[in-house]
Amino acid sequence: MTLEDLGYTAELETYRKENKLEHFGIGRVTLEHKERYAVKTVDNDFDAEIIGNLRFSAQKRSDFPAVGDWVAISEYDENKVLIHAVFPRKTIIERQAVGKQGEKQIIATNIDFAFIVQAVDHDFNLNRLERYLTICNAAKVSPLIILNKIDLIDKNEVEKLVSLTRARVKQTPVIAISNASKSGIETIEQYIKKGQTYCLLGSSGVGKSTLLNNLAGAEVMKTNTISESTNKGRHSTTHRELLVLENGGILIDNPGMREVGIADSAGGLELTFETLLELAKDCRFKDCTHTNETGCAVLNALNNGEIDENVYENYMKMEREKEHFESTVAEKRQKEKQFGKMIKHFKNNRKSNKY
Numbered sequence: 001m002t003l004e005d006l007g008y009t010a011e012l013e014t015y016r017k018e019n020k021l022e023h024f025g026i027g028r029v030t031l032e033h034k035e036r037y038a039v040k041t042v043d044n045d046f047d048a049e050i051i052g053n054l055r056f057s058a059q060k061r062s063d064f065p066a067v068g069d070w071v072a073i074s075e076y077d078e079n080k081v082l083i084h085a086v087f088p089r090k091t092i093i094e095r096q097a098v099g100k101q102g103e104k105q106i107i108a109t110n111i112d113f114a115f116i117v118q119a120v121d122h123d124f125n126l127n128r129l130e131r132y133l134t135i136c137n138a139a140k141v142s143p144l145i146i147l148n149k150i151d152l153i154d155k156n157e158v159e160k161l162v163s164l165t166r167a168r169v170k171q172t173p174v175i176a177i178s179n180a181s182k183s184g185i186e187t188i189e190q191y192i193k194k195g196q197t198y199c200l201l202g203s204s205g206v207g208k209s210t211l212l213n214n215l216a217g218a219e220v221m222k223t224n225t226i227s228e229s230t231n232k233g234r235h236s237t238t239h240r241e242l243l244v245l246e247n248g249g250i251l252i253d254n255p256g257m258r259e260v261g262i263a264d265s266a267g268g269l270e271l272t273f274e275t276l277l278e279l280a281k282d283c284r285f286k287d288c289t290h291t292n293e294t295g296c297a298v299l300n301a302l303n304n305g306e307i308d309e310n311v312y313e314n315y316m317k318m319e320r321e322k323e324h325f326e327s328t329v330a331e332k333r334q335k336e337k338q339f340g341k342m343i344k345h346f347k348n349n350r351k352s353n354k355y
Contacts, residue, residue: 127310298312
């Protein structure tokens with residue numbers, strides 16, 4: 001195995017040299033759990049922790065390592081390393097942090113493709129699919145939609161759901177599979193290339209870990225079934241983990257997400273709702289909110305049946321979430337700025353009072 005097999009690039013090597021990191025080892029974060037990490041190198045897998053300077057200089061959660069990151073390391077004990085630096089991230093899939101206004105949660109970094117998994121028997125939801133597509137598009141990560149558990153419904157229903165999905169998300173490949181019979185698994189395998197990184201996204205119980213096991217050809221991840229009492233997925237994956245498949249593809253499994261909050265998804269909404277926003281260019285007013293304005297091309301198309309009402313409502317909801325997130329970020333920055341001024345003023349007063 002080489003670093004390139006793990007996804008290492010010439011751009012990362014240039015950064016390493018320009019920042020005088022040649023005397024450190026290079027590894028990729030494969031697991032993160034409560035600020036403890038696992039790092040994979042060409043020769044070994046290590047337990048890892050970050051150095052104190054990196055910990056204290058971090059200004060926000062995203063400054064810490066995340067699964068998928070490339071890091072500069074040094075060994076300090078048997079099978080243990082220290083993380084000295086995090087390399088620049090090519091892509092970052094993130095969402096609004098649950099219960100934390102104005103903050104983001106990194107799902108995974110340096111991703112090339114995202115496999116968005118839904119189960120056709122209980123989890124199928126086009127609005128939720130558009131949410132996942134938005135965070136992928138915002139990250140400039142190529143998405144692929146996987147409709148799993150087709151063995152649990154009849155063939156006509158499968159064809160109907162596939163058609164509905166393709167009609168709603170026209171630019172994204174849609175693959176119907178069964179983890180039980182392994183139908184469709186070969187189609188997914190055709191997308192997986194050596195040295196490229198793939199991320200599994202979806203709710204609990206949709207079959208992400210079982211899919212990973214099928215792609216790996218071995219029982220590498222623990223799996224659970226759907227709870228019969230609640231018809232909801234049980235959490236089998238409790239942390240993010242990166243694995244290298246036999247064919248050379250690199251796959252990251254993720255815990256199920258019940259909330260897919262939209263952050264400042266610049267470009268994500270535009271790509272996901274491209275048809276709707278193309279219509280918006282013909283609105284009479286440049287700052288049209290597409291709610292009640294005269295001459296709104298979007299509302300006209302909605303009334304004429306040119307766009308789906310569910311698409312319109314989902315877009316408007318996510319646009320409001322995006323605006324709210326951006327306003328809370330701006331508010332936090334203003335408060336931090338005012339606090340900084342207060343501290344500076346306090347220090348200046350203390351200094352002048354000494355004399």
